[in-house]
Amino acid sequence: MAYGYTGKILIINLTTGNFSIDEHDEIFYRQYLGGPGIGAYYALREIKPGIDPLAPENVLIFAAGVVTGTPAPAVPRYTVCAKSPLTGGIGRSEAGGWWGPELKAAGFDAVVVKGKADHPVYLKIEDGTYELRDARHLWGKETDECQRLIREELGARYRVVQIGPGGENMVLFANIVNELAHFNGRNGLGAVMGAKNLKAIAVKGSNKVPCFDEETVKNTTRWAAANMKDHPPAYGLHKAGTPGGVTIVNAGGALPTRNWQENTFDRAAEIGSDKLEEILIQRGGCYSCPIRCKRVVKVEKEDLNVDPALGGPEYETLVCLGSNLGIGNIELIAKANELCNKYTLDTISMGMTISFAMECFEKGLITTEDTGGLELKFGNETILLPLIKLTAYKEGFGAKLALGSARLAGEIGQGSEQFLLQVKNQEVPAHDPRVKTGVGLQYALSSHGADHWTAQHDPFFQEAGSPGLQALEPLGIFKPVSATALSADKVRLIYYTHLMTVMYDCLGVCVFGYVARSIVPVDKLVEMARAVTGWNASTWGLLKAAERTSVMLRLFNNREGFTSRDDTLPKRLLEAVPTGPLSGKNKIDEQLFGELIKLYYQMAGWDEDGKPTAAKLYELDLDWALEYIN
Amino acid sequence: MAYGYTGKILIINLTTGNFSIDEHDEIFYRQYLGGPGIGAYYALREIKPGIDPLAPENVLIFAAGVVTGTPAPAVPRYTVCAKSPLTGGIGRSEAGGWWGPELKAAGFDAVVVKGKADHPVYLKIEDGTYELRDARHLWGKETDECQRLIREELGARYRVVQIGPGGENMVLFANIVNELAHFNGRNGLGAVMGAKNLKAIAVKGSNKVPCFDEETVKNTTRWAAANMKDHPPAYGLHKAGTPGGVTIVNAGGALPTRNWQENTFDRAAEIGSDKLEEILIQRGGCYSCPIRCKRVVKVEKEDLNVDPALGGPEYETLVCLGSNLGIGNIELIAKANELCNKYTLDTISMGMTISFAMECFEKGLITTEDTGGLELKFGNETILLPLIKLTAYKEGFGAKLALGSARLAGEIGQGSEQFLLQVKNQEVPAHDPRVKTGVGLQYALSSHGADHWTAQHDPFFQEAGSPGLQALEPLGIFKPVSATALSADKVRLIYYTHLMTVMYDCLGVCVFGYVARSIVPVDKLVEMARAVTGWNASTWGLLKAAERTSVMLRLFNNREGFTSRDDTLPKRLLEAVPTGPLSGKNKIDEQLFGELIKLYYQMAGWDEDGKPTAAKLYELDLDWALEYIN
Structure with a gap:
């Protein structure tokens, strides 16, 4: 050690x-x-x-x-x-x-x-x-x-x-x-x-984490800092942070709007990164990171102060508490974000639960009688901050929102489930699986519910010669795959990049600083892990350790009764895109999607119900967990 | 390119x-x-x-x-x-x-x-x-x-x-x-x-093969040459060549003797590397190899000249044309080897086919009438060279031997199949699966019949801290596995090291110069492949390419009608060791062995009949081969 x-x-x-x-x-x-x-x-x-x-x-x-x-x-x-x-x-x-x-x-x-x-x-x-x-x-x-x-x-x-x-x-x-x-x-x-x-x-702590070869480690850091500007995705993150995505995604017709009933938002520019610049006071970052993708914002108004210490909104927040609620007021969203942060509420689930309730309200499934008098209409700016506070303290209708959207639908009934946007009871993030089918597969497959962080995103891999695709070459993937493909190639891409992101998480490195969006390719990452640990580690060994992790996470769920029935997408996200430039397009064939999920199981060494096989446990030296699959 | x-x-x-x-x-x-x-x-x-x-x-x-x-x-x-x-x-x-x-x-x-x-x-x-x-x-x-x-x-x-x-x-x-x-x-x-x-x-050819980074490549060579003496297995190969194994294996009670009816040979010392020294004139080698494991031998006798140009006997040859025939005369074996080499006959199959015929002869299934008057008795030195020549020219009984042992058994009938030592019609090499169970698994699983070259050998991995085990650490294998274990750990070991040896073969490197017996560990090998090609290759990508190869080889066989029934060991090698220090021990449980074969299929992504699944073909971008599994 x-x-x-x-x-x-x-x-x-x-x-x-x-x-x-x-x-x-x-x-x-x-x-x-x-x-x-x-x-x-x-x-x-x-x-x-x-x-x-x-x-x-x-x-x-x-x-x-x-x-x-x-x-x-x-x-x-x-x-x-x-x-x-x-x-x-x-x-x-x-x-x-x-x-x-x-x-x-x-x-x-x-x-x-x-x-x-x-x-x-x-x-x-x-x-x-x-x-x-x-x-x-x-x-x-x-x-x-x-x-x-x-x-x-x-x-x-x-x-x-x-x-x-x-x-x-x-x-x-x-x-x-x-x-x-x-x-x-x-x-x-x-x-x-x-x-x-x-x-x-x-x-x-005052101890230094000891490195086997600190000079190589430091050189990687110097190299990353010096080369960031040459890597457009990393530099873009530095310049605009994740909010840079809002107007791009909107232009592409994939911005979740009004509980995903629409795919473009007419006020997108008002919640995008250019607008955010107006309240930006600095770029924030994490330990040892040259990118500094965090936004630090400040608003000083009589009834709307945003304290910069609590961080600024990310892309997910701008969408989930913005376009998805029909709200185009950046200062209000920044304040809503600050409140969620003070109370420790996840902005994705908070926003998506409110948007679900708003659709139920607008469609008459709930009324002001249920909401304590609040008009839960899309675009109603006056209710956003109160709803967040009510949720944190489980007061009034907030006690319902505090359950998350899936349980709330259970209480509302009346077919409200059709308005839900969740997988395994967790609300989906702001990436449309119809334009990034790989994200759709990971939403469905993730052991911890809909998540945009468990595999790489499709657009990085659709162009021959692109840095994203080059970053996968060490894994043996050489051919571009279109972002909207629903194919075996896409399944392999998601399977391999899932293992890769789990490897990042196990290593403690940030995906934003590494492959795809990225200044440190996977082979340099392995070299760095070797320099830190002194291990004769390889990409194979580290990815197999990541697979070991992924399988344990999966086993936990199997043991709790999760099956392949839980590896699905919300119905609404299988339908053709409702509005915007992709209107009427990109419908996901549910049967094909299901077949690709099963193909993933097979590639991963899981049985047809999505449970890792004994052979996979033996391969990964997880014999001790055999009891959980019997 | x-x-x-x-x-x-x-x-x-x-x-x-x-x-x-x-x-x-x-x-x-x-x-x-x-x-x-x-x-x-x-x-x-x-x-x-x-x-x-x-x-x-x-x-x-x-x-x-x-x-x-x-x-x-x-x-x-x-x-x-x-x-x-x-x-x-x-x-x-x-x-x-x-x-x-x-x-x-x-x-x-x-x-x-x-x-x-x-x-x-x-x-x-x-x-x-x-x-x-x-x-x-x-x-x-x-x-x-x-x-x-x-x-x-x-x-x-x-x-x-x-x-x-x-x-x-x-x-x-x-x-x-x-x-x-x-x-x-x-x-x-x-x-x-x-x-x-x-x-x-x-x-x-007069062209130099171009290297992306020739200096790194050359440095690896210098390093390998300078460090060979520090790596006992590699240095042992230099000193004694593969013949160094004869007396060691005999002492361990695992030397194939008289068509494997016995496991020790009383004249082992007479065919071992010390004895070989007496006719050794130099060490031979291959292109760019510091080890020079080849033996060059010379005999000058009136009726027994061995020309050094044709190479000296390997371990396999000393056993298959020596102990396995009951022959303890090193000069005769060297001559038999030279003859096989002149005629281009595989010494393993030649020796094992003769030993099969000898057992049939001694047990009365064939007689001098069948053999053209030759007394096919174990230890009969006079018939060895004539039999080899007859085989090369398919004359007399040689025309039968030229069929190999399995087809010969078909001609002899009378239950002679029980004396056969072959898998998929190919004669087994001189490694006993009862003391190296992993070799047993690879004999059974090899697409090209019994072979000792398609996975690493068990003894290298049974000691914690041993160079062999350290060489597997990059692959994520860290725990020793005993040479005689029949366990899931052994299956993983063989599955991973099979991929590793296929990777060596695809890269064009010799197993003797690399991992296990070895002076160049797998991570240094990958670094070297990167230096040659300029590719951002990783161990993962190279092993996946090796798996692609292994799967294509397997598919070829499936297409020819091979099934799991062909992935077996000869009956004799499942029985308890007949003689020597292990006498009565090391019986292989046939049912357990079969279960481990199936476990291997599952780990490898093959179906229960040993055929790669569609999911595996998709994973390896072998879609074009899907037609061969339908």
Whole structure:
């Protein structure tokens, strides 16, 4: 454990207050790497099937990646895993920021939280020491106030991962934040933290993560910084951030609008990155990243102040709280984003749940009687901020919104399910599977519900000679695949790039800093991982470790009763595009889509119900998990 | 096609005398690499199912590897493919020596031979030019004489690949030789050459194979040469060659003796490497190899001259023509080896066919009436050389031996099948599957019949920290597996190392110079392949290309009617070891063995009958081969 790792995983049982430390041999680390690899390992072994995700029996794992916290470029990432209260399957959600690197500097690769404290607590970790502290005075505080108070108590240099009122109140899509602006956004893992009465984990470390060959690692960083401008996608992210996508996607006829009843938004320009420039005060970023894709925004108006400390809206937020609600007011969206962030609510699920409710309202399935008098109409700017606050505190109609759209549809009934845009109970992000069919496959296949982060996006691979396609050459994919193809080639592309993104997550590197959008190709990444660890690792071995992770995540779900029936897309996203330049086009053939899902299973070594076979478990040295498929 | 390759594949139709040149794009080369990759590609596409392997419709492919002929270390290899007259399935056989590098220097990556000449011919290739020449004056000549005559005609610098009388007379296990001592040994591909009336291919080239980064390539060679002594297995091969195995294997109770009726040979020391030293005059080697594992022997006796030009006996030969026949006379075996080499007969199949006949003779199933008066008794030294000559010329009992043991058993009948030691009609090499169960699995699974060269051997992986196991770490295998285990771990080991050896063959590197026995670990090999080609290749991509090759070879067999019933071991090798230190032990449970074969299919993405699934073909971009599985 000399290089890259600390070799220690902190286990805390909140019920008893007992701490212990797991130390594993090098083979464990080579097989499970870090991030979701270690997260899935503990989740699958420590969480009993069938438990209530909000019960003390759930286990919450925070795990840094292999190269997280080293001087390599764009390596801030860590993963949170638990059983998800939103999906009922495996929860896993990655974040950047600074907390992961700090955890490693403090002497731990991961923290595993079991049980439930009998009153609010927070965990303090500093250079190999750990302590549970009373958090009763922090409970109920919004994130900025909570972080300020913790730093007052402990000192300014503590990095704080925490939940706000949304997590405390167990909103089913509550998220977890570090440094106020970096989110483990999805799967409602903040609610699990809240259910455990764990307000925060404050970490300070002064150790350097040791690298086997630090000079090579640093050279990669220098190279990445020097070459960023030559890589248009990376430089574009620097210049415009993810909001750069809004007007491009709108022009392409694929911007989710008014609960995806439309595909273009007439006010798209008003919520795009050019407009955002007007309130932009700086570019923000994460540990060790030259790209700095984050937007920091500030609004100072009498009744609309946006505090820059809480981060600016991403593409997903601008769409889910903007066009998708028929709202074209960038300052309002920035404020809505700031509120979600203070409360720790996932902006995608928040926006998509509101848009679902709006469609139900406009179609008369719910009325002001249900909403406490709020006119849930698309474009109604006056209700957005109140709805978010009501949700965080589960007050009034907010108590319904706090369930997420799928459960809300269950309460509303009357065929409202047809307006849902979710997979495995998690709301879909703002990428249209009809123009990126690979994203559609990953929405359907993802173990943790609709997600745009578990494989690469189709447009990067449709042109011969493009940097995206060149980045796949090490994987043995050489031929372009069109973004809208529904073909075996597309399935392979998604299968391989899924493994690749899981590998990124396990390593602790950010997809934005690496392949596809990207300045560091996969072969350079492997070289860097070797330099950090001293391992004779290869792309094969690292991708097989990623597959091991992916299979464990899948097994968790199988054990909870998930089957191939859960690997589908919402009906609305199979229909022809309703409006805009693609109007009437790009219908997805449901039978063909289903056949491609089955083809994916076969390529992946899963049975026809989507369950990994015994042979796959044997291949991946997961014999210990055989009991979960029998 | 700038680096590593010439970009040209020469096609010759011997029936018409027409030449043509195939030029493929870079994607073709990245997907099929070279060696058996290109061999299998042409075999599967150009050979119609069901043809007689000795008919003009068979197609014979000579293909160099990716790095063959570059200044990299130990890169002499090329492959010959065709439908095998011995197995009726795919024939593929690799050789080292000098011919492959010369072919590339002459401007071709491969030569594809179709049709049949109406009289003996040979092919002359020189620096991009090619010409068919009359070989009537060479027909009937032994290999040394033939090579001498061709060089007289064309010049001394020609490298000659050729057949002797064994190939001309279509002995079903005739092989192909280059430089008199380097053999495409197995599968009877020399008979295919003979059936086409193609005596030889003489090649001369003056071009340098271009490397993208020649300095890195040369540094690998310098490193390999300088470090050989630090790698005991490689240095052992240099010191003792493969014959070093004889006494070690005998001491371990695993030396095939008297048609494998016994497992130790009381005269083992007389045929071991120490004894061989007495007739050793130098160490021979191949193009660019620092190891020089070949033995060059000389005997000058009145009635037993062994010409050093024809090479010395390998481990396989010392066993198959020695202990397995009960013969403990090293000079006689060296002479028998020299004769086989002159005639181009595979020493493994020759020896194992004789030993089968001896057992039949001793058990009274055949008599001197069948053998033309020869006393086919184990240990009868007087009959060995006559039997080899009779076989090459298909005279007397030699005409029966020329069929190989399986067909001979068909002629003898009377239950003689129980004495057979073959898989898919090809005789097993001299490695006992009861002490190396992985070798047993590869014997059974190999597309080209029993073979000891298609996966790594078990003893290298049974000790934690051993160089063999470290060499597998890049593949994600970290835990030792005992040589005699019959387990899922063993199946994975064989599946992965099979892909690895196919990768070596496709690249054109020699297993002896690389992993396991080895001075160049797999990660350094990938780095070297990148330096040669300029490709952003990775271990994943190269292993997937190897899998593509393996699947094509398998498909060829499926198309010819091979099923899981052909993936078995001979009964005798499932029984407990009969004699020696392991007497009564190491019985292989037939049912368990069968289950592990099925497990291998599942890991490899093959159906329960051992046929690659459509999903596997899609994954490997082999859609064009889908018709062969329907």
